Amino acid sequence: VKLAILGGSFDPVHVGHLFLADAALCALAYDRIILIPAFQSPFKAGVENATSRDRLEMLASSIAGDPRLTIDDCEIRREGVSYTIDTLKDIIERYKPDGKPGLIIGDDLVSTFDQWHSPEEIASLADVIIARRLSGTSEGCVTGNFPYPHINLANEIMSISSSQIREKIGRNENWRYLVPAGARHLIKEKRLYGLPASPDGETILDDTVSDNIDLTGTIVRLENEVRAILSFEKFSHSRNTALLAWDLCRRFGLDCQKGYLAGISHDICKAMDKSELIRLAQKDGGSISKLERHKSGLLHGRAGAVVLARKYGVTDKEVLDAVRYHTTGNWDMNALAKVIYVADKIEISRHDVDPALRKMSRNSDLDALFRAVLKEAVSFLKSKQVDISYGTRRLLVAMQKRNES
Numbered sequence: 001v002k003l004a005i006l007g008g009s010f011d012p013v014h015v016g017h018l019f020l021a022d023a024a025l026c027a028l029a030y031d032r033i034i035l036i037p038a039f040q041s042p043f044k045a046g047v048e049n050a051t052s053r054d055r056l057e058m059l060a061s062s063i064a065g066d067p068r069l070t071i072d073d074c075e076i077r078r079e080g081v082s083y084t085i086d087t088l089k090d091i092i093e094r095y096k097p098d099g100k101p102g103l104i105i106g107d108d109l110v111s112t113f114d115q116w117h118s119p120e121e122i123a124s125l126a127d128v129i130i131a132r133r134l135s136g137t138s139e140g141c142v143t144g145n146f147p148y149p150h151i152n153l154a155n156e157i158m159s160i161s162s163s164q165i166r167e168k169i170g171r172n173e174n175w176r177y178l179v180p181a182g183a184r185h186l187i188k189e190k191r192l193y194g195l196p197a198s199p200d201g202e203t204i205l206d207d208t209v210s211d212n213i214d215l216t217g218t219i220v221r222l223e224n225e226v227r228a229i230l231s232f233e234k235f236s237h238s239r240n241t242a243l244l245a246w247d248l249c250r251r252f253g254l255d256c257q258k259g260y261l262a263g264i265s266h267d268i269c270k271a272m273d274k275s276e277l278i279r280l281a282q283k284d285g286g287s288i289s290k291l292e293r294h295k296s297g298l299l300h301g302r303a304g305a306v307v308l309a310r311k312y313g314v315t316d317k318e319v320l321d322a323v324r325y326h327t328t329g330n331w332d333m334n335a336l337a338k339v340i341y342v343a344d345k346i347e348i349s350r351h352d353v354d355p356a357l358r359k360m361s362r363n364s365d366l367d368a369l370f371r372a373v374l375k376e377a378v379s380f381l382k383s384k385q386v387d388i389s390y391g392t393r394r395l396l397v398a399m400q401k402r403n404e405s
C-alpha cells in the first residue's frame with residue numbers, strides 16, 4: 001500500500017484538509033493518506049480548542065466511508081512535542097508501506113524546514129510533497145530554494161483555516177459548510193469552540209438536538225432513496241412538499257422534522273405499479289375498497305406508510321398517518337396529517353394553485369387552511385366527475401358535523 005502522511009492540528013478538521021488529501025490522492029497515486037493530528041497541550045484545551053479525543057472523533061466521523069483516508073493518533077499518544085522524523089520512522093515501522101511514504105507539508109513551512117530535526121533524514125526516508133498554502137505562483141508552490149528532493153503538488157488553495165473557523169463558531173457566524181457533516185454534528189452536540197446555545201426556535205434540519213439525530217439520519221436516507229426512485233420532477237415535488245411542511249410546522253408549533261420527514265417521503269410509492277401497491281397497502285391490515293382496486297393510485301399513501309414503517313423503521317404514528325392519508329384525507333387526521341395534505345396540494349412547483357390558498361398558508365390557522373384546500377380538491381374531483389373515496393367522504397361528513405355543532 002502506498003501511503004502519504006498529512007499532519008495538522010485538525011482543530012477542527014475542515015473541508016480544506018479533505019480537499020487537499022483528495023488532491024494528493026488523485027495527483028500522486030497514493031492508496032491511502034494517514035491523517036495525524038498533532039498533540040496539543042491539555043492545558044491549552046479551553047474554549048478555543050478541542051480536546052484530543054474530540055479532534056479524533058471529529059476526524060473519524062468526517063472520513064467515514066472513505067477507505068482512502070485513515071487516522072493515526074501516534075503523536076497524541078506520544079504527548080509533548082513530536083518531531084516529524086520520529087513520526088515518520090514510527091509510521092514506516094508499523095505500516096511498512098510500499099516504497100517511501102509521502103510527507104505532505106505546506107509551502108508555508110518550506111522556509112523553516114532546515115530548522116526541523118534531521119531534515120536530511122526526513123528527505124531521505126520520505127518523498128516530501130509540497131502543497132500550496134500560500135498564494136505564490138499560479139502553477140507551483142512557494143518552494144524558494146528548497147534544497148531537498150521534493151514533489152510540488154499543484155493543488156488549488158482553499159483559503160480557510162481551523163483558527164478562522166474557531167473564531168466564526170465562537171461568534172456564531174456562518175461556518176456550517178466549512179466543516180464536514182460528521183464534525184459539524186459533534187461541534188453542535190458538544191458545543192465546541194464556544195458555540196453559543198441556539199436561540200429559541202432555531203431549526204435547521206442538521207442542527208438537531210441530540211435526541212433527534214436518529215430522525216435526521218432517517219430523513220437523509222429517505223431523501224436519497226426518494227431521489228433515486230422518483231423522476232426528478234416528482235422528487236422536486238416531494239422536496240418542495242417537505243419544505244412547505246417544515247414552514248407550516250414552524251408556524252403552527254409542530255415538530256418541523258416530522259413535517260420534513262413526512263413531506264419528503266409521502267410519495268415514496270408513487271412510481272409503483274398496481275399489484276405492488278395492493279400488495280403493500282394490504283399489509284396495514286385494512287381491506288382494499290372497490291374504488292382503491294379500480295384506482296390503485298389512491299393506495300400510494302397507504303403503501304407509503306407501510307414502507308416507511310417496515311423498511312425504514314419509522315414508528316411515529318403522526319408521520320405514518322400523515323403519509324397514509326395524504327391522498328384521500330381521513331376523518332381523524334392529526335395536525336401533521338393536515339399539514340402534509342395541504343403542503344402536497346399547494347407546494348411551490350404545483351401549477352394552477354389558487355393564489356388565495358398560498359396566501360392562506362401564510363396567514364390563516366391550520367383548520368381554515370385545511371378546509372379551504374380540501375374544498376378545492378373535492379370540487380376539482382367533482383368537476384372531473386371522479387368518484388370520491390370513502391376516506392374523503394367520511395372526512396367531509398365529519399367536518400360538516402363539526403361545523404353544525
Ligand SMILES: [Fe+2]
Pocket residue numbers: 266267270300326327344
Ligand atoms: Fe401523493
Ligand SMILES: [Fe+2]
Pocket residue numbers: 237241266267344
Ligand atoms: Fe404528492
